[in-house]
Amino acid sequence: MEFDEGKDIKGPVSVAVIATKNLDNTAPETPKTHEGVEGSNQNKTSLTATLLVVGDSDFSNNRYINFSGNGDFFLNAISWLAEEEQLISIRPKKRKNTPIQMTQSLGSAIFIMGIIVFPGLIATVGIRIWWRRRRL
Numbered sequence: 001m002e003f004d005e006g007k008d009i010k011g012p013v014s015v016a017v018i019a020t021k022n023l024d025n026t027a028p029e030t031p032k033t034h035e036g037v038e039g040s041n042q043n044k045t046s047l048t049a050t051l052l053v054v055g056d057s058d059f060s061n062n063r064y065i066n067f068s069g070n071g072d073f074f075l076n077a078i079s080w081l082a083e084e085e086q087l088i089s090i091r092p093k094k095r096k097n098t099p100i101q102m103t104q105s106l107g108s109a110i111f112i113m114g115i116i117v118f119p120g121l122i123a124t125v126g127i128r129i130w131w132r133r134r135r136l
Contacts, residue, residue, distance in 0.1 A: 016054045016077075023047040052077055 003010070024046070054077075059070040072090055079087040102110075 014055075016052065016073075019051045019053075021049045023049055050081055052081055 058064055059067075060074040065071040065074070069090075076088045079085070
């Protein structure tokens with residue numbers, strides 16, 4: 001990949017953008033209660049419109065959901081849009097079970113090297129050093 005001066009946009013390039021807009025919406029006055037007292041005037045609510053635009057939807061499909069935090073980004077974005085901030089978190093990564101695939105001959109070679117050759121070499125060097133010191 002190369003940067004083409006005439007074609008490409010020089011980075012950083014936004015991958016996701018959030019836009020929010022406050023909408024003033026006044027609720028209608030509340031009717032009088034059964035006691036004849038007028039309801040509170042604090043029925044004015046501030047509505048907010050929120051828009052999340054992501055450059056591509058592939059990050060949330062099954063193929064890429066576990067790649068580079070895509071699943072966390074998708075779930076946290078949905079939780080934020082739903083105003084469920086308590087659900088926003090970075091989940092711990094699960095350990096993957098990756099067994100070693102080897103042939104019987106390779107397994108035998110590792111066993112012989114680890115159980116016989118290396119310990120035998122260390123024992124031989126130790127005995128030789130002991131023998132030299134004893135002669136002096």
